[in-house]
Amino acid sequence: MAEPKQERAVRTRDTILTAAAEIFDEYGYSGASINKIMTRANVTQGGMYFHFKSKRELAQAVLTHQQEFVDPPAEGFGLQGLVDLTFFTAHQLTSNVLFRASVRLAVEQGEFGQRDDTAYQEWVEQLYVHLCAAREQGELLPEVDERELANVLVGAYTGTQIFSNVASGHADLPERLVSMWRYFLPAIATPHGLARVELPAHVARLAA
């Protein structure tokens, strides 16, 4: 039986998005082209234009689908879950090309005249859920505002990975995250929370 039309369209769209992420990761936005992406995805011009009309539209899609490109461990909410998530995404930045391309486009979006904070806001939401769980588990100090802190952490993490990228191609990101948490945890966690949360004792440098 032939694959239903709609399913095939979804599959083609996914194939194109993956190819686009790979090309943007390799060439950056200005070095990428819709032709390179078509070749990588092995789709016809018709197939491409049915889904995406321009390189910019493709970059926009890769940027905003950031959450689909990572599959964080489901278990562990609260403060430990939050800390683990930052180390998990650090590894994804070196091992997962789709995620890395999406993050790169989110950072370099000025290059294609974009100003879109969707990817950032989605991370704020994820962190907010962890912080609400941390609150319920008695891990957060009373003066912490969960939404404000989620915003602060997304900003701090973003710059930490950028600095790590220019300094070492992300190799020293785990070390930098340990440092970041060393200076956040005492300001946000109750003694009970501090006692429960563990930073990785030995962080390996990632392959740059």
Place this chain on the structure above:
Amino acid sequence: MAEPKQERAVRTRDTILTAAAEIFDEYGYSGASINKIMTRANVTQGGMYFHFKSKRELAQAVLTHQQEFVDPPAEGFGLQGLVDLTFFTAHQLTSNVLFRASVRLAVEQGEFGQRDDTAYQEWVEQLYVHLCAAREQGELLPEVDERELANVLVGAYTGTQIFSNVASGHADLPERLVSMWRYFLPAIATPHGLARVELPAHVARLAA
């Protein structure tokens, strides 16, 4: 008397750098061209190539001369000086085109195949000097490592300004900095230091 040759060369180089920063700020790296920059600087092709051979070399120079483009208030060292510096540079990002262009190129440097952490490291040095003064003034907790914290703060500030830029064109950066400091200060400052440092009570939104 004619201007000495060397002085004229320095002046021309400064004129070119300023024009380059303006063009990169307006068009981004890929939209900029050496012709646009020559026209803006009002220099001949010979004058340009004496100093800079390519668009990439120009971008590199604008990126690494970041510290020359800002002139932070000299007074006030220690924790208050550090806090003030972050709000000062926030205003510079909206009002000083040379600084904004340099920061933009430092963030988007992947677009021209660059990986240079000079601008980041120079900020680490500046913050480190403030933190050493804070230490001497008894403002820092014993567990604070001045160099490590300087690195953490440069990362956190970088991402905070990027998030603010995509969310509001830097308009909400002062608010975001107040939030950032709310969650750093308790982890780094002694009671004596906390009592001496003031965050701006009312932060105005900047013109985006």
